Amino acid sequence: MSQPLSRVLCVDDNELIGEAVELMLREQDDLEWAGWLADACEIEQETVVRRPDVILLDMNMPGRDSFEVLGSMRAKHSGVRVLIFSGYFSQDCLDRAIDAGAMGYVSKNDDPGDVLEALRRAIRWEIAISPGAASQWALPVATAASGVRKSEGR
Amino acid sequence: MPTKGIETIDEVTALRARLAEAEQALAAIRNGEVDALVIGGADGDYVFTLKDADRPYRLMVEQMQEGAATVANDGTVLYCNQRLADMLGLPLERVMGRGFAEVIEPSCLAVAESAVAQGGKGASRVECNLQRADGAPLPVNLAISPLPEEFAGCVCVIFTDLTSERKSQELETTRRQLAKHRDSLQSLVDERTAELESTHERLRFVERMAAIGTLSAGLGHDLANLLLPVRVRIASLLERGLSAPDHADIVAIGKATDYLQRLAAGLRLLVLDPEQGSGDSVLVGEWWGEAESILRAALPVGIMLNGTACVPEVCVGMSKSGLTQVVFNLVQNAGEAMRQRGFGRVTVSCRQGPGGITLLTVADDGPGMEREARVRCMEPFFTTKSRALSTGMGLAIVAGLVKRAGGRVELETESGAGCTFILVLPHATEGRKPGLVPELGLAPGPALGPALGPALGLVPAAQMGGTHTATVSIGDDRSRAHITAVLSGLGFGARVGPAAGQDDVVWVVDGDCDAANIAALTFLEAREHRRVVVIGDAALLWSHPRAVVLAGSPRPTAVREALQRLAGGLRSDLETKGHTS
Numbered sequence: 001m002s003q004p005l006s007r008v009l010c011v012d013d014n015e016l017i018g019e020a021v022e023l024m025l026r027e028q029d030d031l032e033w034a035g036w037l038a039d040a041c042e043i044e045q046e047t048v049v050r051r052p053d054v055i056l057l058d059m060n061m062p063g064r065d066s067f068e069v070l071g072s073m074r075a076k077h078s079g080v081r082v083l084i085f086s087g088y089f090s091q092d093c094l095d096r097a098i099d100a101g102a103m104g105y106v107s108k109n110d111d112p113g114d115v116l117e118a119l120r121r122a123i124r125w126e127i128a129i130s131p132g133a134a135s136q137w138a139l140p141v142a143t144a145a146s147g148v149r150k151s152e153g154r
Numbered sequence: 155m156p157t158k159g160i161e162t163i164d165e166v167t168a169l170r171a172r173l174a175e176a177e178q179a180l181a182a183i184r185n186g187e188v189d190a191l192v193i194g195g196a197d198g199d200y201v202f203t204l205k206d207a208d209r210p211y212r213l214m215v216e217q218m219q220e221g222a223a224t225v226a227n228d229g230t231v232l233y234c235n236q237r238l239a240d241m242l243g244l245p246l247e248r249v250m251g252r253g254f255a256e257v258i259e260p261s262c263l264a265v266a267e268s269a270v271a272q273g274g275k276g277a278s279r280v281e282c283n284l285q286r287a288d289g290a291p292l293p294v295n296l297a298i299s300p301l302p303e304e305f306a307g308c309v310c311v312i313f314t315d316l317t318s319e320r321k322s323q324e325l326e327t328t329r330r331q332l333a334k335h336r337d338s339l340q341s342l343v344d345e346r347t348a349e350l351e352s353t354h355e356r357l358r359f360v361e362r363m364a365a366i367g368t369l370s371a372g373l374g375h376d377l378a379n380l381l382l383p384v385r386v387r388i389a390s391l392l393e394r395g396l397s398a399p400d401h402a403d404i405v406a407i408g409k410a411t412d413y414l415q416r417l418a419a420g421l422r423l424l425v426l427d428p429e430q431g432s433g434d435s436v437l438v439g440e441w442w443g444e445a446e447s448i449l450r451a452a453l454p455v456g457i458m459l460n461g462t463a464c465v466p467e468v469c470v471g472m473s474k475s476g477l478t479q480v481v482f483n484l485v486q487n488a489g490e491a492m493r494q495r496g497f498g499r500v501t502v503s504c505r506q507g508p509g510g511i512t513l514l515t516v517a518d519d520g521p522g523m524e525r526e527a528r529v530r531c532m533e534p535f536f537t538t539k540s541r542a543l544s545t546g547m548g549l550a551i552v553a554g555l556v557k558r559a560g561g562r563v564e565l566e567t568e569s570g571a572g573c574t575f576i577l578v579l580p581h582a583t584e585g586r587k588p589g590l591v592p593e594l595g596l597a598p599g600p601a602l603g604p605a606l607g608p609a610l611g612l613v614p615a616a617q618m619g620g621t622h623t624a625t626v627s628i629g630d631d632r633s634r635a636h637i638t639a640v641l642s643g644l645g646f647g648a649r650v651g652p653a654a655g656q657d658d659v660v661w662v663v664d665g666d667c668d669a670a671n672i673a674a675l676t677f678l679e680a681r682e683h684r685r686v687v688v689i690g691d692a693a694l695l696w697s698h699p700r701a702v703v704l705a706g707s708p709r710p711t712a713v714r715e716a717l718q719r720l721a722g723g724l725r726s727d728l729e730t731k732g733h734t735s
Contacts, residue, residue, distance in 0.1 A: 020383035023390055074632070087375035087418075098636060099709045108378040109418060112386050125631040127639035 005032035006123045009052035013061045024112045039063040047077050054122045056085035067100045074101030081122040104128030221313030229254040243287035259283035259291045273298025273309045293320050377418035416447040436474045438504050445478045453489040461502040470512045470579045472559040480552045488518035510581045517574040523567045623647040624660035636710045644721045665690025
């Protein structure tokens with residue numbers, strides 16, 4: 001029996017970003033497009049309808065504060081992983097986002113492959129900081145090893 | 155005997171008699187024996203009373219504006235005029251007979267007495283103060299002249315009041331001082347006005363730069379937004395098996411997109427505060443990949459940028475944004491120096507030096523610097539360019555950032571021979587290097603994992619070097635993910651599981667599970683250096699010295715800080731006890 005596909009919702013006021021993410025997911029066997037929202041005003045209700053496993057959430061959208069959205073999603077849909085998806089990055093933003101319940105931070109400047117890998121990590125309940133975001137802040141990204149090993153499932 | 159001769163003899167005799175008479179009269183006058191003289195004139199005789207002959211002189215002395223006195227050789231004032239009495243503020247009769255020392259201010263007495271003594275022999279002058287009856291000093295000039303011998307060593311002293319003169323002098327001095335103060339005030343006002351104008355100019359420049367910074371950040375963001383869909387479509391097209399010419403076109407478009415992407419990244423690096431992440435480090439090769447396009451864009455047309463000599467694997471102890479801003483300033487300066495000439499080359503190169511340092515060099519073949527510019531170029535606000543073009547802060551910022559990173563800036567330049575700035579930078583410490591857990595031989599993972607440490611803001615000094623393992627037994631998915639990521643970032647071989655491994659040094663457990671608490675206590679007691687982190691309330695482990703209890707639902711950043719402290723303590727403990735693995 002094949003694994004169920006993980007559904008990805010994109011929330012960004014730029015429709016081009018939504019289209020790009022949809023295109024990225026088109027060829028993926030394990031990921032499924034759950035749709036695009038131009039703002040996060042009704043994200044809780046849309047989550048019930050669209051049933052995403054992971055959400056790519058833009059930081060600067062009209063209508064609603066993204067940190068407030070993160071807190072609300074953690075409270076109402078704790079099983080949904082939310083990744084911040086932004087062109088901006090700062091350590092303070094990352095700290096606030098993680099504290100508010102984000103599973104990580106993905107830069108729009110990243111390669112599409114890195115964005116997909118971040119989605120898969122979030123789906124596995126692993127914190128995902130994309131190379132673009134990390135490299136803007138601190139050390140360059142090494143590709144030799146991963147620091148996380150899941151020995152037994154829970 | 156002829157008559158004429160006899161008359162002449164009579165005349166001479168008469169004249170002699172009159173001469174003798176005149177001489178006798180003169181002697182009598184001299185000796186004070188004559189009371190009056192009768193002189194015959196055309197209109198009759200004139201009678202002059204000799205007793206009143208000195209009266210006009212006496213009146214003149216009384217009327218003069220100067221004080222006058224005769225002083226005996228024993229210092230007694232024999233006679234004085236009313237003016238002197240007025241100057242002293244005493245009645246005339248109390249001045250005469252008074253000692254000279256009593257009318258002169260004590261501090262001036264020595265010079266005054268000396269002048270009087272000298273005045274007995276010849277005229278002398280001295281300035282001193284009179285001692286007035288009311289105690290106030292009165293500045294005077296003393297003109298002393300001897301009296302004839304028959305006055306037995308007496309001298310005549312004329313006292314000229316200098317009060318007005320002194321006041322005039324003081325007034326003149328004050329006027330000059332005021333003029334001097336006015337001049338210096340004017341010069342100070344001019345100087346401050348110039349500084350203020352210069353500050354306003356710099357402020358306007360900084361405001362423009364801030365606006366450009368904001369614009370750059372927005373541009374970088376929008377570029378990233380627009381490039382993502384483009385890159386996704388390019389990737390999609392390349393997978394469709396296009397014809398060779400179409401494929402080549404798409405690859406070319408992809409290259410242009412990559413360049414724009416690097417430019418967007420470079421714009422963000424310029425906008426970031428270099429102070430943020432100042433303790434971080436950067437691989438020069440990777441930094442160059444991101445920064446090259448923005449550095450190239452900083453150069454005027456005709457000025458080439460050459461950076462092929464960069465050593466990619468060198469890791470320097472400076473934030474990426476800090477290094478970008480340092481090199482950007484140097485490259486921009488070099489470009490400006492050659493702008494007018496219209497051609498030239500800027501070379502950025504990097505090599506490892508002795509003693510764990512990295513030498514990053516920015517060299518140009520421009521006009522170089524004159525001596526003054528060479529000596530002062532690192533000073534804040536020093537510039538050889540127009541203020542409208544430069545704040546003069548560029549090289550000062552370069553020097554400040556490099557110094558803060560523990561390095562220094564060296565400059566080699568001569569007029570006409572280009573400039574070479576050498577940044578002597580420290581290597582990154584071992585703990586800052588990427589590849590946190592290679593020793594465990596874990597399966598190679600994607601790009602996301604190993605960067606977690608710095609991205610999560612972990613302190614490099616607390617990293618464990620990848621030789622120690624930790625298990626996370628936390629029920630909440632989100633908390634477990636964060637704790638695992640932080641432990642990995644700190645250099646632990648972190649795993650998720652229900653029970654600690656035999657070789658684990660750290661175990662993170664839920665506080666609300668009694669069984670886990672008992673197991674954690676057993677885990678702690680089995681080895682002396684082990685640590686346990688409890689998320690939630692855990693009465694059993696609360697007071698254990700090697701247990702960290704984070705009650706309630708701690709924020710991820712609070713958990714991260716606790717784990718950082720734990721890693722620091724554990725590392726120190728293991729080093730002390732000789733546990734190296």
